[in-house]
Amino acid sequence: EVVLTQSPATLSLSPGERATLSCRASQSFNNYLAWYQQKAGQAPRLLIYDASNRATGIPVRFSASGSGTDFTLTISSLEPEDSAVYYCQQRSNWPLWVTFGGGTKLEIK
Amino acid sequence: QVQLQESGPGLVKPSGTLSLTCTVSGGSVTSNKWWTWVRQPPGKGLEWIGEMHHSGSTNYNPSVKSRVLISIDKSKNQFSLMLTSVTAADTAVYYCARGVGPWGQGTLVTVSS
Numbered sequence: 001e002v003v004l005t006q007s008p009a010t011l012s013l014s015p016g017e018r019a020t021l022s023c024r025a026s027q028s029f030n031n032y033l034a035w036y037q038q039k040a041g042q043a044p045r046l047l048i049y050d051a052s053n054r055a056t057g058i059p060v061r062f063s064a065s066g067s068g069t070d071f072t073l074t075i076s077s078l079e080p081e082d083s084a085v086y087y088c089q090q091r092s093n094w095p096l097w098v099t100f101g102g103g104t105k106l107e108i109k
Numbered sequence: 110q111v112q113l114q115e116s117g118p119g120l121v122k123p124s125g126t127l128s129l130t131c132t133v134s135g136g137s138v139t140s141n142k143w144w145t146w147v148r149q150p151p152g153k154g155l156e157w158i159g160e161m162h163h164s165g166s167t168n169y170n171p172s173v174k175s176r177v178l179i180s181i182d183k184s185k186n187q188f189s190l191m192l193t194s195v196t197a198a199d200t201a202v203y204y205c206a207r208g209v210g211p212w213g214q215g216t217l218v219t220v221s222s
Contacts, residue, residue, distance in 0.1 A: 034209045036155075044155065046210030055210060087155055089209070096168045098157040 002029050002092050004101035012107040019075040021104045023088035028068045032091035035064055035073045038103075039084045047086075048073065075106075083108045111136035113205050113213035121199075121220050127192040131205030131213060138181050139163045142208045144188040146179060148201035149215070156201075161188060195220045 003026040013019055023033070031051040036044035046055040048064040051071060061076045075082055088101040117129035131144070138144060143160040150156075159169035161179040169177050178191040192199060200220045206212040 043204055043212040043215050045212075049209050089155075089157075098160075098168075098170075100155040100157065102154050 001097055002027055002090050002099055004088055004090055004099055006086075006088060006101035006104050008104060009102070010105045010107065012109060013078055014109045015078050015080055017078050019078055019082070019106060021073040021075075021086055021106070023066075023071040023073070023101050025069040025071070025090060029090055029092040031067055032093075033066070033071050034089045034091075035062075036087045036089065037082075037084045038087065044087060078106075078108055080108050082106060111207055111211055113207065113211060115203060115205050115213045115216040117216060117218070119217055119219060121195055121218060122222055123196055123220055125195055125220075127190070127195050127199060127203075127218055127220070129190045129203055129205075129216065129218070131188050131190075133186050133188070133207070136207065138186050138188055139183055143168075144179070144181060145206040145208065146190045147204045147206060147212075148199075149204070150198075150201045158190065158192075158203075197221070 005024045007022045033051045035048040037047050038044040047058050047062050052064050064073045066072050085103045085105050087103045091098050112134045114132045121127045143162055145160040146158040148156050157170055159179050161167045176193045181188045197220050202215040202217050204212050204215045
């Protein structure tokens with residue numbers, strides 16, 4: 001099982017600042033890594049797939065990078081509506097297993 | 110665009126069977142996608158349950174593999190989740206999804222007598 005560890009657990013920043021969220025895997029895998037945003041009371045929304053590809057309709061201030069075991073989601077200039085919990089998710093092929101990280105709660109001051 | 114909607118009982122008795130259906134609109138369950146179930150216990154993180162492809166292939170989380178069945182009904186453009194022998198630990202919001210997205214809005218299932 002690939003275990004994903006997200007850090008920090010909580011992040012508190014002001015509008016306009018840059019947020020950097022980390023997702024570290026317990027072992028290297030293919031780059032089938034996705035990032036989701038979940039606002040309170042809502043379903044998760046796909047932000048990024050295949051480690052660095054923005055999903056349809058996602059603002060350009062969201063970007064992601066990484067490979068192997070270290071992945072990063074960056075929000076370049078925070079907006080108040082970016083307040084949410086962010087999850088990373090991996091899909092390893094052998095054995096087939098999908099796991100989520102524990103999430104990073106982003107608070108906008 | 111593709112939209113998904115979960116439906117099913119919101120309350121299941123311990124040792125009973127949880128059954129949910131996901132209705133797909135704006136797309137077909139016969140497309141080359143994995144149709145997925147994920148759950149989220151109240152106040153906790155996300156847990157992948159499993160997935161099915163219209164070809165019949167399935168993949169399940171080992172933690173529930175002995176209790177879970179995912180199926181597809183092509184005639185109704187739906188896919189379903191069955192989870193047997195439920196306990197309070199299975200209380201969660203259950204989401205259906207098409208691969209990595211989009212997701213349904215989720216439905217809360219409580220296991221209680």
